[in-house]
Amino acid sequence: MNGNDRGRVGINMNRLGSLAMLCALIALWWMASNAGWVSRVFLPTPQATFASLLEGLNLPGPNGNGGNGELLAFTQATVGRMVQGWLLASLFGVLLGAAIGVSPTVRAWVQPTLEFIRPLPASALLPLAISIFGLNPGMVLFVVAFGAMWPVLLATVHGFAAVEPRLSEVARCLQMSRAAFVWKMGLPNAMPDILAGMRLALTIALIVAVVGEMIASQSGLGQAILLAARAFRASDLFAGIALLGLIGFASNALLAFAEKRLLRWQQP
Amino acid sequence: MAERRLLRRLRPWVFPALLVGAFEWYARRAAALGSDALAPPSAAARAFMGAALDGSLWQATGFTLGTAALGLLLGAVLGIALGLVLGLSRRAAQLGSLSIEVLRPVPSVALIPLAMLTFGFGVRMELAIVAFATFWPLLVLVQSAVQQIEPRLLEVSRVLGLSARERAFKIVLPAIVPRLFVALRLGVAVALVVAVTVEIAANPNGMGYAMMIAQQSFDPALMLAWLGWIGVVGFAVNAGMVLLQRLVARRMGMLP
Amino acid sequence: MSTAADFLRFDGVAIRLGGREILSPTSFDVARGEFVCIVGPSGCGKTTLLRAASGLVAASAGEVRRKGVKISEPSREVAFVFQDYGRALLPWRTVEGNVSLALEAAGVPAAERAPRIAEVLGKVGLAKHAQKFPVQLSGGMQQRAQIARCLAQKPELMMMDEPFGALDALTRQSLQDELARLVRDDGLTVLFVTHDLEEAIYLGDRVIALQANPGPGRPSLARMIDVKIPRPRDQLTTKEHPEYLHLRRELFAFIEQSHG
Amino acid sequence: MSTAADFLRFDGVAIRLGGREILSPTSFDVARGEFVCIVGPSGCGKTTLLRAASGLVAASAGEVRRKGVKISEPSREVAFVFQDYGRALLPWRTVEGNVSLALEAAGVPAAERAPRIAEVLGKVGLAKHAQKFPVQLSGGMQQRAQIARCLAQKPELMMMDEPFGALDALTRQSLQDELARLVRDDGLTVLFVTHDLEEAIYLGDRVIALQANPGPGRPSLARMIDVKIPRPRDQLTTKEHPEYLHLRRELFAFIEQSHG
Amino acid sequence: QSNPKIVFGYTAVSDFASVFVAAEEGYFKKRNLDVELKFIPLNSTIPAALQSDSLQIGGPTPSVFLQSVDGGLDLVLVAGGGLTSKTITGFGLVARAGSGIKGPQDCVGKKIGVPGLGAFLHVTFRAWLKESGVDYRKVNFVEASFPQHADLLRGGSVDAVVSADPFMSRITESGAGYVASYYSTFLPENNQTIVHAAKREWVAKNPAAARAFRESLVEAAGFMQQPKNDAKVRAAIGKYIKLPPEVLAKIQISPPGATVSEKQLGYWVGLMKDQDMLKTSIDVAKLIAK
């Protein structure tokens, strides 16, 4: 009882501590920008950033009137691109990974090719993709999926390769069919790896989506911050960066939660 | 038997050959239709030879690799140092957790415009972004590596009465080496990708920039050559890291 | 020496793995319903012998026949309890799900599975833990879950590879007695590997002692001992039975000498 | 009951971990040179008691005194052989390097280390494997390497937590006898945890039986038995000694009843 | 006296011809200026490069320059580059074959590629639309670099592009598109298309160098205006901008405007104000170094 209480209080104290730390960082930002230690061209004040954010999100700002809501549309576009690309990446990553993991033949034929294209930065592929597919949202989606596919693919291959040999023997002893083996042993065994890979893939999907928007002129947060920077609107730039950070934070937290639910069997 | 061996040798090359062939055909057709942005791989190979001979290839490659390495060094040193602190002290880890969770997901490429504003272009801005991009994975992986050190080993060090210094050098550091390598491998890959991306998006130096220049100055063959070369460089760097990792693992008795 | 009625027959079975002869040509027979224990020092090939008997590994020479048929692949009529129970369970399935795997493999309709699962879990005393995942179980419970899966298979032959190796004394003893009862009730034939000589004598109808490093002049099969202690046996009286003490002495002396 | 000459004294030691009382107040003494075995069902707190005795975990009530001084931190004079030997060795150091760690910690000059390492490795029979890494060793060899490291510490008190838990019968018996010899030669005091009642009787001067789930009316310390079998003991005759059979029966009966 | 080394940033347009000529004809050297010409791929990065001292003088387009000043950078103009002219047909609106775009009215609701959002061609194109009475907000602009224009038109990703030679003529020759309007010919003449900016701090510290730089360009402008020098001018351009010879021979060179007047800059300020691109009010007089 006593120990429990102390535990709970301890956790609250920790939360408060880490919150205080974050506040301290923001305070430091506030001081640095307001006192003019760093030029405001580079570092806007937190209040200006916040005002830009409110205005862009079409929320009533400090001066009472709503903004233009541009950022809201951009955020939607970026999130949509990220999520779609990520889903595509996950789908193809798992399918291809499972094929490679299960079949030594497929592995022998395609893996070397994949090993070679894997280190290609997705951003470097953009100019070529534009030439081939044209400057359209589908092309950017393709590049996002391409860039984000690798962690899922590798994790799936690894998960299949790492099926405990003892379990393969259990399958043999029970004379399980190949399909049953894939479905009942291979995939569940690869699941933790796949989920971890998908989490990484989501981060990459966001990054590539932003790069795609910057280079291939798709409307979204990536383009918004680039234009903000070109026009030297630092507060808008920071508002965009903050939104991107928020997207990353929220999506990561969401997936971590899902992962925990799905991998209940790992917890003692 | 000999045929089978030959097949085995050739197998990995079949797909790349098919891809290249298909692309050659497609690009020739597009060029016939008057495209300015596509070139067949054969032309790319010629362009590549040209770039290799006039030295621009090596200069740009050197710049990208050098900047990526420096940025990684910066990001890794900071990330490992902070990771060790957060890993060893639960208090510090708890204090920093929220700030890290909030800052970490900021996509590094989102900082390209900011770095451009702050540093202009050149080595410094690329360095800053590469360092930022590699800092987080190293921080997080080192922290978890330290936290996952076998508690039994730390108890052994207590039972034997090792000093703090001895504990750091004889237990903690060797114990995290394998995971540190995994982290560094990831870091190297990230550093290279980010460096190229920065060059493509903003910084007028290095391989990414050379590729953009080729594209903008009507030289799709050269652009394709650069794309292929970037792939080769990434492949080689990755292979080098794997080799190094194996070597260290063997030296430390992690592999039988 | 052997008749067609032999249930399992080893006929000059030799096994080479990794370029080394692990098992030199070995021949023996097992009758239906017999409980045969195999002992020997670590690395002498006990597990390998069992794997050959179930078709998980192919003999390099000789052959294993079950009911007159040469064994080449594992069969569902033979269950295998692995030494490392921690790895032989699907970590993502509950105890129930793990047992169910055997039924699914055998094509038992979904509706019939539940009662059969409940039955075998009852037999091994895991009825209350059906919904738990392997990580949530102690070692002994995990091993019992594996045994339950093997029982669900309704095998006629059971291979058990040091099934009680890492359990504490009490759990071990109660599982030994439980196993003896199950085997008698279901008329199972068992090949039981252990490194514990006393366990071998206590459980077996026969004990086969293997020795390590077979060479030209050193066969793997070193000794075959019939255990004539009456059944049912129990932990206290059987272990003070004169025959038990005698066999114990004999086996120890033999193994010590063959070891040195 | 106790005198100032007591080497190790438990004085009402209770331990709470994770909000649960794992060890209820326990008191007993250990004399210098004594070999005390601790038995009990899994999870009853054997390991926890040993950790408290060496200062790895702090007692929530009462205190442990060694030579009259309250224990608060581990000391180099006390060696601890961990149950999970696989984890207690530095995987990146050879057997030699692992043993050397104890000498480095004690500040032994580099020049003197080699002979001392060779000596302890000889004692545990690992002289030939000095250059191997832990992954290259069998479980028994790993455990012997850990024991070698503890011996290199030149402790006066040795804590051993189920050191032979996962070894095969023969290795186990030879290590038991080896340990008994070492302890006698060096005049070591030993606290030895095991789940094997027979091992406890065979090795101990005294056996302490713990029981699980202590509550208000249930102390952790359930039974204390003196073993009056003469030394040196040996695997065959000692285990047929009437006193041995008697104690075995007594302990089994007790534990079975306290378990049920 | 010794002048500081000047790193000058330029982009791949012929509006920098006066600088190239000054370098080639030795006008910089004559005034004891050490000028290094550095190619910058993206015009809009030039202000940042000036701010971070990667460059001492650079040639942003007026719109990029004004936006940076609007954002708080303290830059001033040292000199000017090329001028707008009704005779220049080097850039225009190129529509996809079959798109049916003929004039400004047809652009409404269409997707139009421009080489840089908020950059020169974009701003001037919007100005033309506005002048023609078309609401440019109803046009969907996307950014696409010049070499991609042909493929984008052919693939149907965009309905038209605002392009420039030599890309424009390649498109029309290949039949992928046609020039719907040389809209620049409708814009007022004599306004800089490129301005040469430097940090105010730098100009204050090196007034002599800044003046010498401008004087070099004035002399170069004089050189360019003599038709007999045309070959030399083209050679200078070809040296700094890598162009195929046949393209170089045909390229239209905009007239030089080495000194920037308040009126000229004021034109751009007005244009950008019209398009809501400026947030602060800009005092043109303060932005031109004397």
Ligand SMILES: Nc1ncnc2c1ncn2[C@@H]1O[C@H](COP(=O)(O)OP(=O)(O)OP(=O)(O)O)[C@@H](O)[C@H]1O
């Ligand atoms: N796949 C394999 N390839 C090469 N050698 C093997 C293989 N499997 C087993 N061995 C070797 O064969 C020998 C016998 O192994 P086996 O597992 O049968 O021993 P065991 O009697 O079961 O020992 P333990 O009591 O330790 O389980 C060992 O020396 C082992 O190293």
Ligand SMILES: Nc1ncnc2c1ncn2[C@@H]1O[C@H](COP(=O)(O)OP(=O)(O)OP(=O)(O)O)[C@@H](O)[C@H]1O
């Ligand atoms: N750090 C801890 N926090 C909370 N509970 C703990 C901790 N360490 C041990 N326990 C609990 O204390 C009890 C006793 O553990 P201990 O390891 O001492 O048992 P044991 O007698 O050594 O068992 P075994 O024979 O299985 O090794 C167990 O129920 C265990 O779950």
Ligand SMILES: [Mg+2]
């Ligand atoms: Mg075995």
Ligand SMILES: [Mg+2]
């Ligand atoms: Mg324990």
